[in-house]
Amino acid sequence: MAQIKCKIKTMSPILGAAFLSLVLIGCRGQRSKEPPIIPIQNMVEQTSYGPQSQNENYKDGRAYRPQILETVEFGKDKTNIRLYQGKEPESTEQNPIWVKKIPIEINDKVMKQGQISYNVFCTPCHDYAGDSNGLVTQRAGGSIRPSNLHDKERLALPVGKIYDAIHNGVNNWNMPGFASQLSVEDKWAVVAYVRALQLTRRASLEDIPSDIKAKNGWSNKK
Numbered sequence: 365m366a367q368i369k370c371k372i373k374t375m376s377p378i379l380g381a382a383f384l385s386l387v388l389i390g391c392r393g394q395r396s397k398e399p400p401i402i403p404i405q406n407m408v409e410q411t412s413y414g415p416q417s418q419n420e421n422y423k424d425g426r427a428y429r430p431q432i433l434e435t436v437e438f439g440k441d442k443t444n445i446r447l448y449q450g451k452e453p454e455s456t457e458q459n460p461i462w463v464k465k466i467p468i469e470i471n472d473k474v475m476k477q478g479q480i481s482y483n484v485f486c487t488p489c490h491d492y493a494g495d496s497n498g499l500v501t502q503r504a505g506g507s508i509r510p511s512n513l514h515d516k517e518r519l520a521l522p523v524g525k526i527y528d529a530i531h532n533g534v535n536n537w538n539m540p541g542f543a544s545q546l547s548v549e550d551k552w553a554v555v556a557y558v559r560a561l562q563l564t565r566r567a568s569l570e571d572i573p574s575d576i577k578a579k580n581g582w583s584n585k586k
């Protein structure tokens with residue numbers, strides 16, 4: 365008898381939990397207009413302003429602040445469409461004229477940054493050398509093959525178009541865009557690095573600055 369009593373005692377929390385869960389499951393799917401029960405409030409309930417609402421903190425009492433005329437975000441002159449879109453100002457939506465010169469200063473630091481970003485974001489498809497045999501390319505059989513960055517068409521792309529490919533993606537996201545992952549400077553740095561990759565296979569002695577040639581004893585003569 366004592367044994368049975370003991371069993372009921374140990375079982376009762378389990379039975380209780382089972383009963384409670386049955387009751388709670390029973391409530392599922394019932395709609396209620398009551399506000400939800402939020403046991404830990406944290407910052408769930410906060411003042412927020414809707415359109416046309418008032419905020420006494422401002423002189424004019426408007427909660428929504430009007431844009432201050434003739435100002436741009438600090439350091440971000442987005443009217444510079446050469447820099448932000450890789451297009452000449454006289455471009456139209458249908459007829460973009462791509463810039464032919466990278467609109468930022470290119471130095472060793474920028475090239476290094478371009479290499480880092482290219483290696484992170486582009487190699488999965490275009491591989492380290494630009495032949496586009498990255499791991500994704502190798503394994504995503506049947507999907508659209510990434511362009512070889514050394515082929516004739518890609519060599520002929522103006523730098524602005526390469527920037528646009530990185531920023532907006534290519535052909536409705538056959539290649540995804542990297543607008544949010546890379547800053548404007550980073551994107552131009554990647555463009556410079558792509559150009560450098562292209563040059564690795566077709567540079568001639570003429571492309572080497574004369575002081576470096578002299579230092580190394582290289583000459584244009586065969």
Ligand code: HEC
Nearest residue numbers: 485486488489508509510511526529530534535538539542
């Ligand atoms: C997920 C795979 C993938 C990644 C990652 C990727 N690409 Fe591509 N890329 C493609 C594909 C696919 C195409 C060809 C799209 C087409 O032809 O429709 C392409 C095309 C291009 C082109 C040619 C555009 C043109 O107009 O001909 C350039 C340049 C390019 N990619 C550069 C890059 C750079 C630089 C990065 C890194 C920031 C990058 N891609 C990252 C898949 C990728």
